[in-house]
Amino acid sequence: MRYPLTALISDLHSNLPALETALADARERGARRYVCLGDVIGYGARPRECLDLVMALCSKEPVDPAAAAGSEPLAPGLCLLGNHEHALLNSAEDFNPKARAAIDWTREVLNQGEDHERSYAYWDYLGSLAPSEQDERALFVHGSPRDPVREYLLPRDVKNPGKMRDNFRRMDRPVCFVGHSHVPAIYFEDGSLHRPDGTEGPIELELGPGKRAIVNVGSVGQPRDGDPRLSYALFDGERVTFVRLEYDIQSAAAAIRAVSELPEYLAERLAIGR
Ligand code: ZN
Numbered sequence: 001m002r003y004p005l006t007a008l009i010s011d012l013h014s015n016l017p018a019l020e021t022a023l024a025d026a027r028e029r030g031a032r033r034y035v036c037l038g039d040v041i042g043y044g045a046r047p048r049e050c051l052d053l054v055m056a057l058c059s060k061e062p063v064d065p066a067a068a069a070g071s072e073p074l075a076p077g078l079c080l081l082g083n084h085e086h087a088l089l090n091s092a093e094d095f096n097p098k099a100r101a102a103i104d105w106t107r108e109v110l111n112q113g114e115d116h117e118r119s120y121a122y123w124d125y126l127g128s129l130a131p132s133e134q135d136e137r138a139l140f141v142h143g144s145p146r147d148p149v150r151e152y153l154l155p156r157d158v159k160n161p162g163k164m165r166d167n168f169r170r171m172d173r174p175v176c177f178v179g180h181s182h183v184p185a186i187y188f189e190d191g192s193l194h195r196p197d198g199t200e201g202p203i204e205l206e207l208g209p210g211k212r213a214i215v216n217v218g219s220v221g222q223p224r225d226g227d228p229r230l231s232y233a234l235f236d237g238e239r240v241t242f243v244r245l246e247y248d249i250q251s252a253a254a255a256i257r258a259v260s261e262l263p264e265y266l267a268e269r270l271a272i273g274r
Pocket of ligand 1: 011180
């Protein structure tokens with residue numbers, strides 16, 4: 001069976017305008033499968049709506065809410081456990097105060113309202129997320145192969161060959177997709193680094209023994225590489241396409257400012273991409 005064109009989204013962080021823009025674009029580009037690398041929630045103002053979309057698309061029996069009747073069904077998707085889901089389910093004690101405030105508020109919002117069934121569905125889904133998953137081509141984690149929920153991979157890590165080597169040792173697939181640092185990049189096993197310059201691809205990964213790759217898809221909901229446009233990626237089994245798109249930052253920021261529990265900085269940073 002051919003590898004389904006897979007949209008890889010990560011670090012949505014309750015940013016609904018960014019998520020809707022990314023999903024509409026992925027659909028237009030022919031995505032047949034959706035994989036979310038974690039951090040659906042945290043920081044932003046629309047945790048329920050973002051979870052609704054992820055639960056519909058990134059599950060073993062996905063339902064595309066926008067697909068026309070009679071179209072080919074989507075391939076089974078996935079969602080990984082991010083550190084913000086982990087904090088929501090366990091404790092946010094090790095989070096900075098701004099991130100912790102957002103986790104505490106998110107917990108309340110997921111329990112709010114008369115629809116208790118929906119609240120249970122959110123907690124069931126969150127509780128079902130695994131820290132790592134794989135298919136025939138790729139390993140999927142939120143952070144890194146050796147520490148799937150917490151470790152950051154950043155461009156400066158190419159100067160730390162021990163860290164990179166140890167991570168490649170934990171992979172038994174040619175490619176690993178990660179998020180968490182919110183900085184899109186390809187880390188090759190030979191120590192080289194590729195940082196995409198905006199929308200770029202398809203990039204032939206030329207995967208093989210000794211030529212594996214760790215691909216960071218960037219962040220949909222809170223980019224931190226100085227480019228405020230949302231970031232996500234597509235993978236066809238061999239090639240990766242990075243996508244950067246403008247979205248309605250004003251509306252995402254206004255939604256955060258409308259919630260008194262969410263720190264103002266979480267709205268400000270969206271416009272500067274930090
Ligand atoms: Zn994140």
